[in-house]
């Protein structure tokens with residue numbers, strides 16, 4: 237038994253960003269706040285949107301940090317409040333979209349931003365129009381937002397139906413200017429989302445189908461997009477892979493690789509995608525032993541078996557300069573027990589098919 241519900245209207249394709257005016261007008265939004273990643277301020281995309289929307293754009297909030305903070309959210313809420321906003325348009329990677337989503341809920345529900353991370357009741361939000369400029373986070377089609385509290389050293393996932401954007405405008409052209417390293421780090425996250433779904437307790441036949449498709453597209457196109465940034469076919473397929481993986485994990489949640497990544501990011505500053513990918517190969521192989529269906533999924537993705545898929549993932553990481561070993565990460569092996577202990581804490585570790593003990597996780601990490 238399972239349910240599948242997805243409320244986001246998706247507009248996908250090269251050039252689809254030019255429909256933004258039509259979307260805003262159809263909804264009657266005459267006062268919008270734009271949340272923009274710095275890169276999008278610089279490459280002309282925000283200027284394009286501003287020209288398209290004219291007087292409807294009341295304020296542009298930029299300078300969102302890579303791990304968006306409560307302060308970033310507060311700035312956006314203040315802008316929404318000052319202009320009595322009808323909607324928020326978020327243009328950028330996961331950071332800009334996550335910050336806008338959190339602000340949209342805080343604003344509509346009257347939640348004090350400093351208390352935001354204690355809430356799990358996100359039922360109302362200002363309409364969000366999400367425009368991703370990278371392929372990876374898939375925040376445009378998920379009901380989650382990850383916000384950091386710098387003061388207390390916390391990174392907390394907020395989850396609730398109101399955090400789904402109303403509309404996702406997925407235009408692969410916006411990813412053409414995405415730098416090499418960002419393409420690698422966010423692109424490998426696509427595979428971690430899709431493969432985490434296949435290894436999730438909450439997986440279902442629809443999420444499996446989406447995750448297999450997303451994995452195949454990402455394996456076939458990520459290296460090309462990394463090596464040839466202006467390859468439109470690879471960029472389009474990667475945008476599709478990212479969104480498709482997002483549709484899958486919006487239903488299942490993530491599992492082992494994501495649970496293990498949070499401590500690597502908060503303690504050692506390993507970027508999100510690289511931190512997830514660090515253990516993804518091991519989790520897939522381990523999960524395939526717990527659920528033999530993953531062997532068949534590996535074949536459907538294009539590999540001989542789960543082991544071969546894990547190997548291919550590591551090869552891809554090496555080809556894009558991402559960490560495969562603790563030495564690559566610059567983390568001492570003496571920290572392995574602590575990392576294992578911290579990996580067991582996040583709630584999504586319970587969503588992993590193979591339930592490992594701390595000792596088994598240590599053993600897994602010692603092979604890295």
Ligand SMILES: [Zn+2]
Nearest residue numbers: 425428429512
């Ligand atoms: Zn991720």
